[in-house]
């Protein structure tokens with residue numbers, strides 16, 4: 001994975017499983033501190049991740 005901002009490959013990837021069972025990856029860049037989320041090849045916004053992290057009523 002390459003940072004979308006500074007293009008370095010020094011990024012840290014952390015896997016998360018959301019309460020709905022989906023697997024997402026959190027990335028953080030070592031150089032510019034950009035942070036982003038992906039599910040498979042799809043980018044996720046923080047709002048989407050937080051929305052899915054809420055347990056259904």
Ligand SMILES: [Zn+2]
Pocket residue numbers: 003004005006007008029030031032033034
């Ligand atoms: Zn970066």
